[in-house]
Amino acid sequence: MANVAAWFIFALGVAHIIYGLVKFRSPLAAAVSAGFVGQFWTPDIRRIAFWFTLFGLALTLIGHIAIRAVAAGDLALLKIIGFYVFIISVIGITAFPKSPFWASLFVSSLAIAAGYGVLP
Numbered sequence: 776m777a778n779v780a781a782w783f784i785f786a787l788g789v790a791h792i793i794y795g796l797v798k799f800r801s802p803l804a805a806a807v808s809a810g811f812v813g814q815f816w817t818p819d820i821r822r823i824a825f826w827f828t829l830f831g832l833a834l835t836l837i838g839h840i841a842i843r844a845v846a847a848g849d850l851a852l853l854k855i856i857g858f859y860v861f862i863i864s865v866i867g868i869t870a871f872p873k874s875p876f877w878a879s880l881f882v883s884s885l886a887i888a889a890g891y892g893v894l895p
Contacts, residue, residue, distance in 0.1 A: 777845045777853055777889035783882045784860065785838025791831025799824030834879075841886065854890020857883045 796803065802824040806814035815825040837856055844852035860883035867876030888894045 776885060776894035777850060778842075780857070780882055780885035780889055781838060781841035781845045781853065783838075784841050784856070784879075784886070785835055787879060787882065788831050788833070788835030788838050791834055792828055793831075795824065795828030795831055799828065803828070845889075850890045850892065852890075853886050857886030857888075857890055859883075861887060 799820070802818070802820045806821050806825070815821045837860065841853055841856045844850070844856070860879055864876045864880035864883055867874060868880060885894065
């Protein structure tokens with residue numbers, strides 16, 4: 776189960792990037808065609824597109840570290856990752872109750888439980 780939780784965090788990151796590139800294709804393309812550097816201040820949709828997509832990269836990194844932690848048998852690190860993702864999820868759900876943060880709340884709970892050895 777620890778391995779599943781770790782891979783799910785990684786998959787959330789990849790899905791975030793793909794969804795961001797598809798959903799925000801126009802504002803991202805406009806920023807790139809305008810020269811990229813300094814092109815995400817305005818309009819607001821460009822800033823949202825940038826941060827949404829970039830957050831996917833951070834989730835992918837966290838998932839990669841979780842996968843490596845499980846492979847090395849370092850369940851304490853998986854537990855730490857789980858707590859951080861849990862906190863982010865709670866803040867996200869509080870700010871946006873009808874959002875996909877519920878998925879990361881679920882997977883972070885699995886990572887925490889696996890980190891404590893409650894799940895195999």
